[in-house]
Amino acid sequence: MRVTHAPLLCRSQQPRIVMVSSALASLAHAGDPAGPEYGFLGLDYASSKAALDMIVSQYARALPGFKVNAADPGNPATDMNQHTGVHTVAEGAAAIIRLATSDAGGPAEGFFGSDGPVPW
Numbered sequence: 001m002r003v004t005h006a007p008l009l010c011r012s013q014q015p016r017i018v019m020v021s022s023a024l025a026s027l028a029h030a031g032d033p034a035g036p037e038y039g040f041l042g043l044d045y046a047s048s049k050a051a052l053d054m055i056v057s058q059y060a061r062a063l064p065g066f067k068v069n070a071a072d073p074g075n076p077a078t079d080m081n082q083h084t085g086v087h088t089v090a091e092g093a094a095a096i097i098r099l100a101t102s103d104a105g106g107p108a109e110g111f112f113g114s115d116g117p118v119p120w
Contacts, residue, residue, distance in 0.1 A: 004059065014067070018099045019056050021070035021111060021118075025049030028119035053111060053120060060109030067106055071096040072113035 009015050023029050024046045029037035040046065053070050060068035073092030077085035085092075095114050099107065111118040 004063075014104060015063075015065065016100050016102065016106075017056075017059060017063075017066060017068045018096050019052055019068075019070050020096060021052050021056070021072055022046070022049045023072045023074075023113060023118055025053050026111070026119050056111070057109060057120075067099070067102060067108045069099045069107055069109070070111040070118075071099050072111065072118050074114055 003009070004017060009017075022045070024037050024040055024042065026037065027050065029035050030046065032038055056068055056070045060066070073089075073095060074087060075081070075085040076087055076089045076092030077083040078089060091114070095112055099112060111120055
């Protein structure tokens with residue numbers, strides 16, 4: 001919250017906030033037995049990311065003029081998953097970078113992955 005309310009960000013001509021979420025937080029994905037997220041049982045991780053998504057939604061409305069979004073980096077190979085992810089960290093960062101550098105007409109109050117919108 002301190003970074004979100006930082007004076008430099010508030011003075012920016014095009015303020016952007018991108019919070020890193022996960023498709024595992026998507027209630028739509030979690031409720032779909034055909035999707036890979038359905039089989040993931042991570043109460044702490046998925047729940048905390050779902051809460052983060054609500055924070056994104058709340059900030060998007062509380063901070064007019066800001067572009068506030070959630071990004072899903074997918075499943076990059078990191079220490080967190082013992083490097084079993086399906087793509088590189090750089091590939092995972094692409095959605096985050098795209099949202100952080102979007103132009104004035106870019107998205108706001110959304111959840112996005114490398115392939116486009118992710119359902120909440």
